[in-house]
Amino acid sequence: MDHPSDRHALTRRSLVGAGLGGVAAAAATSAAFAQGTPPANAPAQPGALTTAPVSQAGLGPRLTMHAIDQFHGTPGAGMICDLSMHDGSGYKPIKTVTTAPNGRTAEPILVDDAVKVGRYELLMHFEEYFAKIGVKLPSPNFLGLVPIRFQIRDAGQRYHLPVLFTPWGYSYYRGS
Amino acid sequence: MAGITTHVLDADRGRPAPGVRIDFSAFENGAWRLVKSVVTNADGRTDKPILPGDEAKVGQYQLEFHIDAYLRGKPGISEADIFVDNPVVRFAIFDAKQHYHVPMLCTPGNCATYRGS
Numbered sequence: 001m002d003h004p005s006d007r008h009a010l011t012r013r014s015l016v017g018a019g020l021g022g023v024a025a026a027a028a029t030s031a032a033f034a035q036g037t038p039p040a041n042a043p044a045q046p047g048a049l050t051t052a053p054v055s056q057a058g059l060g061p062r063l064t065m066h067a068i069d070q071f072h073g074t075p076g077a078g079m080i081c082d083l084s085m086h087d088g089s090g091y092k093p094i095k096t097v098t099t100a101p102n103g104r105t106a107e108p109i110l111v112d113d114a115v116k117v118g119r120y121e122l123l124m125h126f127e128e129y130f131a132k133i134g135v136k137l138p139s140p141n142f143l144g145l146v147p148i149r150f151q152i153r154d155a156g157q158r159y160h161l162p163v164l165f166t167p168w169g170y171s172y173y174r175g176s
Numbered sequence: 177m178a179g180i181t182t183h184v185l186d187a188d189r190g191r192p193a194p195g196v197r198i199d200f201s202a203f204e205n206g207a208w209r210l211v212k213s214v215v216t217n218a219d220g221r222t223d224k225p226i227l228p229g230d231e232a233k234v235g236q237y238q239l240e241f242h243i244d245a246y247l248r249g250k251p252g253i254s255e256a257d258i259f260v261d262n263p264v265v266r267f268a269i270f271d272a273k274q275h276y277h278v279p280m281l282c283t284p285g286n287c288a289t290y291r292g293s
Contacts, residue, residue: 119261140236140268142276142291147264153256169290171281174259 056158056176061115062108063152063159065122066175067099071135071166075103079129083109086119115155122148122161130167137167148172178229180269180276182239183292184220186246188283192220196246200226203236232272240264243282257284265289 056064067076079099084091097105110116127144130137143165150172152159160175180200184193196216201208214222226239244261247253265278277292 121264138268138270140234140270142267142270144236144268145266147266149262149264150259151261153258159259166290169288171286171288172260173286 056160059158060112061156061158062112063110063115063120063161064108065099065105065161065163067103067124068162068164069103069129069166070164071130072133075099075101076129076163076165077101077103078132079103080125081105081109082123084121084123085116086121091119091121115152115159117152117155119151120149122150122163124148124163124165126165126167126170135167142168143170146170150174177275178232178273179225180227180232180237180239180278181225182216182222182277183279184216184241184243185279185281186220186283187281187286187288192216192218193243193246193282194218194220196220197242198222198226199238199240199242201238201240203238208238229275232269232276234269234272236266236268238264238266239278239280241280241282241287243280243287247282247284253284259285260287263287263289267291 056062065081067079067081068074069076077099080096081099082093082096084093086092095109097109100106109122124146125144126146127137127141130141146165148161148163150159150161158176161172162175163170163172165171182198184196184198185191186193194216197213198216199213200211202211203209212226214226217223227237241263243263244258247258248255260282263280263282265280267276267278269276275293278289279292281288
């Protein structure tokens with residue numbers, strides 16, 4: 001049978017096999033991927049996007065984020081982020097968080113009663129992030145401390161904030 | 177050509193965003209100073225460069241895009257849809273001889289910016 005999905009599996013098998021050093025294990029990995037579920041012992045590829053889909057359905061109000069380094073194709077790990085909220089006269093700091101190896105924070109940034117209607121800013125330390133992993137950039141870099149501004153309009157909802165970034169640009173959106 | 181220019185695009189509709197107010201500030205003596213406010217023209221650009229090349233200096237600059245006012249009143253958009261209200265782009269001129277084109281692509285739930293050309 002010559003089906004496109006089989007060709008894909010073969011390609012993946014040969015690629016993954018090189019990393020695992022075992023065809024049987026590679027085949028198991030390949031089969032599991034084909035079903036959409038990575039095996040429990042899936043090899044952690046250093047720096048690769050290993051995060052499995054995370055469903056937030058049914059959870060209470062919260063603000064979560066996900067930093068994705070589109071320059072390296074990896075999670076944005078160790079990104080320092082300062083959250084502040086506008087109090088009518090300016091943005092006042094609430095807390096500073098650092099992203100985990102999966103590019104998310106270990107806990108929601110805000111959860112339940114801490115989620116309040118208002119204008120927020122997440123100040124992300126891009127320049128420090130790229131300096132830490134040895135990326136050579138101009139000094140000062142084009143993007144140093146990057147304000148991500150957004151509004152929470154309903155304190156009863158979940159707000160997910162993915163930020164996709166490179167040293168030269170970024171985008172963010174209300175995720176889910 | 178040096179200096180700072182921008183282009184605001186309504187990525188929801190795939191067209192330029194006219195009439196968007198942009199507040200341009202520079203970081204001077206430890207604080208942000210509003211240099212000028214400009215409004216995008218029919219092409220989503222400003223009639224003149226935001227910062228002319230002969231005035232460009234190494235330093236930190238900021239563009240605040242008043243997207244919420246632009247989006248309000250557009251058909252099919254309710255206030256509650258506006259997640260990205262007034263995105264702010266802070267960036268450095270690290271070489272005053274270079275041109276810094278900083279576009280803003282916006283929708284109610286998303287925005288994107290980058291160093292363009």
